[in-house]
Amino acid sequence: MNKDYFCEVISKSMLNEDTALIEFLCPEIASSAVPGQFVNVTCSNFLRRPFGVASVNKDNGTFKVGIKIIGEGTEELASLQEGEGTWILGPLGNGFELNDDKYILVGGGTGVFPVNFLYEKLSSEGRAVKVVQGFRDKSQIIMNDPSYILTTDAGDAGLKGNCCDGLNTLSEDDIKGATVLCVGPMPMMRAVSAWASDKGLNCYVSLEQRMACGIGICLVCVCKIKAEEEGIPFDHKRCCKDGPVFDSKEVIW
Amino acid sequence: MSERLFVKVGDTFLKSPLILASGTCNMGRELSEIYNLSILGGLSSKGLTIKPRVGNEGVRVAECKAGMLNSVGLQNPGVEHFIKYDLDFMNTLDTGVIVNVAGHSTEDYIDMVKTLDPHKDKIDALEINLSCPNVKEGCMSIGSDKEQIKKIVGELRKLTDLPLWIKLTPNVTDISSMALAAQEGGADAVVLINTMLGMAIDIKTRRPVLHNNTGGYSGPAIKPVALRMVSECYRVLDIPIIGCGGITEASDVLEFMIAGASAVEIGTASLLIPDAPVFITDELLAWCEENDTDIASLTGTLKLW
Numbered sequence: 001m002n003k004d005y006f007c008e009v010i011s012k013s014m015l016n017e018d019t020a021l022i023e024f025l026c027p028e029i030a031s032s033a034v035p036g037q038f039v040n041v042t043c044s045n046f047l048r049r050p051f052g053v054a055s056v057n058k059d060n061g062t063f064k065v066g067i068k069i070i071g072e073g074t075e076e077l078a079s080l081q082e083g084e085g086t087w088i089l090g091p092l093g094n095g096f097e098l099n100d101d102k103y104i105l106v107g108g109g110t111g112v113f114p115v116n117f118l119y120e121k122l123s124s125e126g127r128a129v130k131v132v133q134g135f136r137d138k139s140q141i142i143m144n145d146p147s148y149i150l151t152t153d154a155g156d157a158g159l160k161g162n163c164c165d166g167l168n169t170l171s172e173d174d175i176k177g178a179t180v181l182c183v184g185p186m187p188m189m190r191a192v193s194a195w196a197s198d199k200g201l202n203c204y205v206s207l208e209q210r211m212a213c214g215i216g217i218c219l220v221c222v223c224k225i226k227a228e229e230e231g232i233p234f235d236h237k238r239c240c241k242d243g244p245v246f247d248s249k250e251v252i253w
Numbered sequence: 254m255s256e257r258l259f260v261k262v263g264d265t266f267l268k269s270p271l272i273l274a275s276g277t278c279n280m281g282r283e284l285s286e287i288y289n290l291s292i293l294g295g296l297s298s299k300g301l302t303i304k305p306r307v308g309n310e311g312v313r314v315a316e317c318k319a320g321m322l323n324s325v326g327l328q329n330p331g332v333e334h335f336i337k338y339d340l341d342f343m344n345t346l347d348t349g350v351i352v353n354v355a356g357h358s359t360e361d362y363i364d365m366v367k368t369l370d371p372h373k374d375k376i377d378a379l380e381i382n383l384s385c386p387n388v389k390e391g392c393m394s395i396g397s398d399k400e401q402i403k404k405i406v407g408e409l410r411k412l413t414d415l416p417l418w419i420k421l422t423p424n425v426t427d428i429s430s431m432a433l434a435a436q437e438g439g440a441d442a443v444v445l446i447n448t449m450l451g452m453a454i455d456i457k458t459r460r461p462v463l464h465n466n467t468g469g470y471s472g473p474a475i476k477p478v479a480l481r482m483v484s485e486c487y488r489v490l491d492i493p494i495i496g497c498g499g500i501t502e503a504s505d506v507l508e509f510m511i512a513g514a515s516a517v518e519i520g521t522a523s524l525l526i527p528d529a530p531v532f533i534t535d536e537l538l539a540w541c542e543e544n545d546t547d548i549a550s551l552t553g554t555l556k557l558w
Contacts, residue, residue, distance in 0.1 A: 003287055004528065046472060047316045048525065089527070210314050212321065213524040216283040218276070219299075219325050220314035236307045236328055241283065 003092075003215075005029065008085040010062050015142040018069040020078035021054065027061030029053075029090050035098070035117040036183075036206050036245045039065060039090030040214035045073040050211050050240070052183065053091060054113035054143070055120055066113035066143070092214050093244050096204055101127055102178040104170065104201075106163050106192050108134040111183030112143040114206055118181060119145070130174050134163035134188060163188055164195045175199055182206075182248075193248035203248040209239040216241025224252040257541040258534070260294065260549045262493045262515050263441045265378055265416050267294030267349050270506060270537075270548055271530050274497055274520035275300050275353035275380060275420070276325065280339040281346055288528040294516055295349025298335065300382050302355050303364050305331035309387060311464025315453035320472025320499070321521065322451050324465035326387040327355055332368050344375050351418070355382040357391035359405050363412065370413045379415050381406070381440075384422035384447030386469045393447075396422045399434035406438025418495060420444040423478055432486040432494075444495040444518065445486060446479045471521040473499040480512050487513025487553050501529065503536030510551040 007024035014020050029039065033053045040048040051065040067078045080086065096118065103122055107115030112133060122129045130149070135141050137154035144150060150158030151166040159166055163184070180196040180203040182189050189205040196203035209221040222236035225246060234252050237243060258269045275297040278284055290296060308328025315322040329335070335352075343350045352369055356362040362381065369379060383396030383405070395401045402419070409417055419435040421428065423446040432443045448469025453462040461467070479498025486494055496514030500506060501522040509517045522529040541548055 004526065042525075045316060046319065046321055046525075047314075087526075210312055212314050212323075213277075213527070215287070215527055217279045217527075218314075218323065218524050219279070219308065219328050220323055222308070222313070222328070224310075232305065232307070234307065 004087055004089045006085055007088045009080050009082050012080065012082060015066070016139065019142055020067045021064055022067060022077075022080060023062050023064045024085075024088065025062050026088065029088065030056045030061045030063045031058050033063060033091035034095035035121055036095030036114055037091040037093050038214070038244065039088050040092060040211070041065070041077060042087040043073040043076050045076075047212055048089065048214060049073050049077060050214055052110065052114035052117075052206065054116050056117070066110060068110050089214060093240055094242070096181055096245050098122065100179045103127060103129050104167070104174070104178045104180045105129060105131045106134070106167070106180065106182040106184065106188070107131070108163060108184030108188045111185070111188075111206070114183045115181075116143045128178075130170060130178070132163050132166040134166065134184065162191065164191050167192070167195055175201070179204070189248070190253040193251070193253070196248065204245055205248045205251065206244045207239050207246060207251070208244065211240055214240045226250050226252060255538055255541070256547070257538060258548050260516050262378070262418070262495060263416060265349070265441070267516055269294040269534060270510065270516040271533060272297060272349065272351065272495065272516055272518045273523060273530070274518035275382065277520040277523045280335070281343055284523065284527055285346060288531050291347035292534050293348045293530060295351050295377060296343060296346060297351035297380050297518065298339065298343065298353050299329050300327050300353045300355040300385060301329050301332045301335050301365065302327060302357075303332055303361055303368070305329065305334065309465045312462060313465075313468075315462040315468065317451070317453060317470065317472075318474065320470055320474035322453055322463060322468035322470050323448070324387045324463045324468035326465065327385055332365055336368070336372060340372060340375050349377040350375060351378050351380050352376050353380045353382050353420070355385055355392055357388070359408060361391060362405055363408055366409050366412045370415065373413065373415050376415055378418050378441070379413065380418045380420050380444060381409065382420050382447075384420050386422065386424065386448060386450045386467065387465060393422045393424060396431065397425050399430050402431055402434040403438040406435050406440050410439030416441040418442045418444050420447055422447050423475070423482060424450045428482045429486050429489045432490055436490055436492050440492060442493045442495055442515070443486065443490070444497055445482050446475070446498050449475050449478065471499070473501055475499050476505060480508060483509060483514050484512040484555060503533045503540060506533060506537060507540065507551060510548065511553075511555045513553045513555065515549070515552050
């Protein structure tokens with residue numbers, strides 16, 4: 001029943017000047033969260049702040065979230081120290097369904113955190129995984145692994161270009177029959193969705209919206225999804241409860 | 254449930270003064286996965302209209318100090334869908350079933366009540382929403398005109414024996430005249446208050462944060478306004494008042510009841526702490542035990558200077 005836990009910070013590191021990776025102690029969330037799900041975190045500002053789960057450690061009962069400092073709320077949360085804590089509601093939303101054997105993961109922005117969780121899970125299960133990361137420039141690179149295909153808009157690290165340029169370096173073998181999972185800024189997800197469609201691949205994306213409750217009761221975080229019934233231009237689905245993961249073919253970009 | 258928390262709103266019995274406010278609990282499904290809603294006096298459905306509505310586009314929420322703005326714009330599946338898929342579910346929750354009725358015109362409200370009245374055995378009260386600030390027609394524009402309030406309530410009164418609770422907007426000069434108009438029309442109770450019309454601005458873009466430009470302000474910031482309006486209306490009304498506006502803890506409930514409310518609605522608090530009503534209920538009970546009193550005896554005990 002209860003989903004709201006007071007979670008203590010177990011470890012914390014700054015990944016760059018404005019992004020923190022925080023590990024919280026919460027066996028309930030650590031044991032039940034799946035990639036694509038998020039948590040809604042209390043701060044001193046009025047509303048909670050939602051973050052995609054970046055990693056779980058079931059043995060230690062901990063999970064990690066990445067916090068990029070955007071405003072007062074995220075600044076406060078990013079400054080939490082070991083031993084301090086806050087109330088966290090979760091895990092929330094629908095994660096990715098992981099029934100396939102072969103995946104291409106694409107991450108950018110704060111989407112690299114859920115992609116990290118995906119990579120950890122899929123690779124530990126021995127499934128075929130290729131990862132493409134896209135950043136603005138070298139200074140933004142976080143959660144990287146040498147096995148990833150790295151792209152930067154500035155070209156000062158990895159391949160110059162965007163995620164689709166990175167995807168285009170994949171071999172026929174890598175692509176054939178793979179399912180694409182993408183988490184990142186809307187333009188990136190739209191482009192990756194089009195790329196996957198062009199290759200005839202299934203693609204799932206995790207959408208982001210300004211959110212309040214995180215549990216589907218306030219209806220402020222809706223996104224436009226193709227209507228199930230005729231006669232309606234589109235459905236406003238709740239990002240928090242009906243998503244955040246959607247089939248990219250259903251999304252109205 | 255302890256009898257200490259039993260209240261009556263007119264002829265409607267509620268086992269607790271706590272009702273979940275429309276638009277902050279959807280139809281109850283999501284919160285029922287988090288706590289047992291049978292501790293509540295009732296649950297007010299998402300605001301319903303004759304036809305489904307997708308609501309407003311773009312950004313619908315803006316955070317403020319001690320509150321938030323929303324401009325959802327009455328997104329709902331339509332009343333027929335509600336009757337088919339949600340009303341029976343709400344009846345399994347073992348709490349008062351309040352159906353929130355919205356519309357664009359008098360005719361819409363009439364159609365809504367006609368559609369719902371045949372299901373009256375599954376409904377404890379109709380909450381007539383004359384106060385949503387996020388739609389262009391109906392709702393707040395009707396609820397800002399006392400003649401229209403009296404007329405529309407009078408029309409609806411002829412159509413049903415169900416209790417009619419009229420949810421009023423604070424965005425008026427004289428709230429007590431609006432409440433009196435609802436009473437004259439034949440209302441069983443008034444609900445005070447819906448959200449206050451507000452705006453948030455993005456300095457960088459010089460645009461309103463909300464794509465609807467304005468939205469409804471809710472949260473603790475509006476509690477003093479709501480309390481004042483409840484107190485003001487209690488002094489002139491014969492019908493009961495359901496208080497609403499920024500309630501987040503037990504002491505807020507006590508204040509509203511002292512000001513004149515027979516019951517209260519909890520809204521935005523549920524968006525921050527979904528099971529807030531569990532803690533509030535425990536604290537209210539403890540307070541009643543400590544003071545050896547029933548919660549209902551508090552209503553209207555305010556001693557003005």
